Amino acid sequence: MAFARDRAGLAGLPSGNGFLVPPVDGHTVKAATFLSNKWGWQAKAAPDLFLLRASIGRAGEEHLLDRPDRHLVRTALNDLHHAVGPVGEPVAARVTRWDRGLPQYTVGHASRLARIRDDIAGLPGVEVCGAAYEGVGIAACVATGLAAAERVLDGAGVPG
Structure with a gap:
């Protein structure tokens, strides 16, 4: 899912491109990408907004994608809060489901x-x-x- 957040009050976000969350952490979000940091053109196109993406749905957790959009948004915001601190309420959020969208490499x-x-x-x-x-x-x-x-x-x- 993607979020747009007013840049005001987000000075504490890490300056990198995002992070991965190992399954052993027990969080639903498996990765976050700070789109405004990663893609400079996005920061230029929306200088007052901070754009980020949160990914949910590891292999074996596809059932999570059956939850309503509002639940996925709340879960992602809560996980982001625990990972990077308060991210506040987004001015916009969009949930896009890519069920089984990424290959899962197995041993061998x-x-x-x-x-x-x-x-x-x-x-x-x-x-x-x-x-x-x-x-x-x-x-x-x-x-x-x-x-x-x-x-x-x-x-x-x-x-x-």
């Missing part, structure tokens, strides 16, 4: 990936990339896509 994923790469090594112009293989974040997907494209171009003899 690296070995499976190595076998897949070995199996396709003899197929010119064939590569694998993206969230199913190496990293679920946008930056990881872009990086693996660029690396795959470079390997295809190298194999075709196209100068980089």
